[in-house]
Amino acid sequence: MKIEFTLNGEPCSVEAPAHINLLHLLRDYVGLTGTKEGCGVGECGACSVLLDGKLVNSCLVLAPQAGGRDVVTIEGVRGADGGPNDLQKNFIDHGAVQCGYCIPGMVLAGEALLAKKLNPSRADIREAIAGNLCRCTGYQQIVDAIEATAAARRDTRQPQSIEDAKVHEEVL
Ligand code: FES
Ligand code: FES
DSSP states (O other): OOOEEEETTTTEEEOOTTTTTTTIIIIIIEEEEEEEEEESSSEEEEEETETTHHHHHHGSSSGGGGTTSSSEEGGGGGOOSSSHHHHHHHHHHOOOOOSSSTTHHHHHHHHHHHHHHHOOOOOOHHHTTOOOOSSSSSSSSHHHHHHHHHHHHHHHHOOSSSSHHHHHHHHH
């Protein structure tokens, strides 16, 4: 069947079997492999994407359920220059990335939180990433990176440039 949706701000139309999940649609039919498969059963968060702005496990979403909706994957999270955005840079700067397998999902969980709340407590951040498992970092640095991004975004309040504003809207 044909599945049409918005992917990272662009229209996307894909022919795929109706029984596959959104994770496999993205990886195997669209060719975006930033979204990772861990458990395949909704336990690890490696496959997290934003669906209409809400964090979901794409392994639990049937591909046709994305029809007509807005999907953001890690490939859609970028700075104005096309490189890492401020949250991704903070993950790097805080040593929050080791093997990296969980990081696409962690970044999207962070963006989903910061879209709703720019003054999260550490408990809020921990709750926001509660569905995202990391076997490497111990989580501390990931919480630090999201906390630092929230503080910086609060300080600037306004996006630093029109381009940043556009990217922010696209990402969130
Ligand atoms: S692969 Fe989807 S939650 Fe683990
Ligand atoms: S950095 Fe390895 S699983 Fe999180």
